[in-house]
Amino acid sequence: MLAAHWMGGILLHIEERKIESSAYSMTQRWLHWIMAVLILTLLLAVEVPKGGVKHALTVWHKEAGVVVFVLLMARVRGRVNSGAPSIFSMSGSWQEFLARGVHGVMYLLMLSVPVLGVLFSQARGKEVDFLGFTLPVILDEDQGLPYALTLRTAHEWAGNIFLYLIGVHFLSVVYHQWIRKDNVLKRMRIF
Ligand code: HEM
Ligand code: HEM
16 A cells, blocks of 8 residues: 555654644644534435435535545645644653554545545446546446455445544543643634
C-alpha cells in the first residue's frame, strides 16, 4: 500500500510539528467539523434498511465519501503547515501518545475507506458519479471483478472500525470537557 506508506511518512513528519499555540487554525477547525458532519451522515445513511429512500441515501453516502477524500488533501496540507497545539493537560504523557495514535489512524481511515469504496464499486462494474460527472475508472470490471468481494469486505470492515474509533474519540472529548475540564474542546471550537 503505497498510499498508506506515504501517509505514514507525512504523519510522522506532522507529529513532530506540535506547536505551542492554544488552538488549531481556523481552517483546520472548519475542516474538522465539516468532515465530521459528512462522515457521520454518510455512516448513518448506510445503516438505513432497504426501502424507498435507500437509493438516495446510497448516492449521498458515495458523494459525501468522495468529498471527504478531497477535503482530506486540504486538511493534511493544513496540518503539515500549521501543526497541532500541544495538549496542555497531558503534554508528553501516554494519554497524549494514545490520542495522537487514534488521530493518526483516523487520518489513514479517511484516506483508505473512500478509496476502497470507489475501487469496489468500479470493480463490480458500477460507475461512481460525483457532482454529475463520472469518476475515471481505476479498476474496471474485467480486471477487478475477482477482487470486488474482498474490496467490499475491506471497505465495510474499515468503515465499521472507523465508526468505533469515532465513538472512542467522542467519549474521550466528553471526558476531557466534563471530567478533566481542560482546553481540548475549546481548541477545536468554531464559535
Ligand atoms: C469516509 C468515507 C466512507 C466511509 C466511512 C464508509 C463506510 C461504509 C460503511 C460502514 C458501510 C456499511 C458496512 C456494513 O454494512 O456493515 C459502507 C457501505 C458502502 N459503501 Fe461506504 N464509506 C465511505 C465512502 C464510500 C465511497 C466513496 C463509496 C463509493 C463511491 C462507498 C460505497 C459504499 C457502498 C456501495 C456500500 C454498500 C451500501 C449498501 O449496500 O447498503 N463508500 N460504507
Ligand atoms: C465524525 C468524525 C470525526 C472525525 C473523523 C474526527 C477526527 C479528528 C482528528 C483526526 C483529530 C485530530 C486533529 C489533528 O490533530 O490534526 C480530531 C481532533 C478533535 N476532535 Fe474530532 N473527529 C470527529 C468527530 C468529532 C466529534 C463528534 C467531536 C466532539 C465531541 C470531536 C472533537 C474533537 C476535538 C475537541 C479535537 C481536538 C482534540 C485534540 O487535538 O486532542 N471530533 N478529530
